[in-house]
Amino acid sequence: MSRSQLYEMTRSLIAHGKAKTMELADRVVSIPASAYTDPEQFEIEKAKIFKRMPLMLAPSCELSKPGDFKAMTVVGVPVLLTRQKDGSVAAFLNMCTHRGNPVAQGSGNASRFVCGYHGWMFKNDGDLLGVASPGDFGAINKAEHCLTKFPVLERAGLIWVILDPHSTLDIKDFLCGYDDLLEHFGFANWTLFDSRQLEGPNWKTAYDGYLDFYHLPVLHANTFGSDFFNRANYFAWGPHQRLSSPSVNAQKTGSTETVDLSKMREEDWPIDALLQGVWTIFPHISIASFYGGGGRGAMISQLFPGNTVGESVTTQFYVMEHAPDTDAVRQGARDQFDFLKIVVRDEDYTTGKRQHEALQSGLMDHVLFGRNEGGGQVFHQWVDRLTQASDDDLPLIFAKQKIAEAAE
């Protein structure tokens, strides 16, 4: 089913590519400029989007072995991800149930965590194993003092967590079938080459750029080149969107060579061609694949709101289909990953910060998303819809979405 969707999208991209057309949104849409600069709105987005919606917190390959763990802070919430003995992933509030100190820092491999304050010990499945000096401390029921668990789902080689232990939203419903498409990358068997963090502008300003090919030949003239395509067709599964350039051409698997898909039998279309473009996962992930000297790889960009409305932090994960096995391949992957740092840091985010500063003057009422920028229109509609939804509405929105997708 999902494979046939990949073919369907590719046929549409080829047809539009041949006709030199693209799918256009119905109209030009205005967004209030304050949506990017209002500190109150920013707090609402953190509370209603980032603390309620499933977030993709790690690619599976970051926690590949039992015992692997990662501690991170997401919109002020301390989170601990662990790969347990049975291979499943667990997500916890990284706070000792004694007095709240985080039980783990950084990342590594451990089957248990000893809190650095008074020495309580927890298993990596969250169980409280031991209270320090129990005779002195006094009796407590250990089973009632395990680490607090967050809902978690691992699919398509990616790990989603909801930072609300009481959430009734089903992560699978939230994904609207998009995970079945993402499975075709095969990320579950890929390897993490490297990761880094970059500081960016307001999270929505930054995310707009990931949903936008319109800017490519202009803003990225010095890196991608000024004759790069600027059109994208958008395909949506609920709030998740893939954007890809309408074209008959695609990269041949395992090389930088281009092939004309319209001259090939469909069954010979390479998997890279079926997956090309940018795959975004609402509200904060963008996945783009690359083939450089390092072999087949993908950059997974994970974006979080920063401390203020004008700041965000992005982790770039460079994942590879195969771990590099020679210095030359390793260097190729390194060059590719470094190139992407320059593109995003020096071009996208530098521009985003300037744009944000200008918007903060308060002298512009609204910004525009053209008919060729349907992805941004859809993104902002979903932000509005989800910030306004009550906790009880959330599961209903995605249950309804599931029925609508199934009917299509």
Ligand code: FES
């Ligand atoms: S806060 Fe963890 S042992 Fe006291």
Ligand SMILES: [Fe+2]
């Ligand atoms: Fe860009």
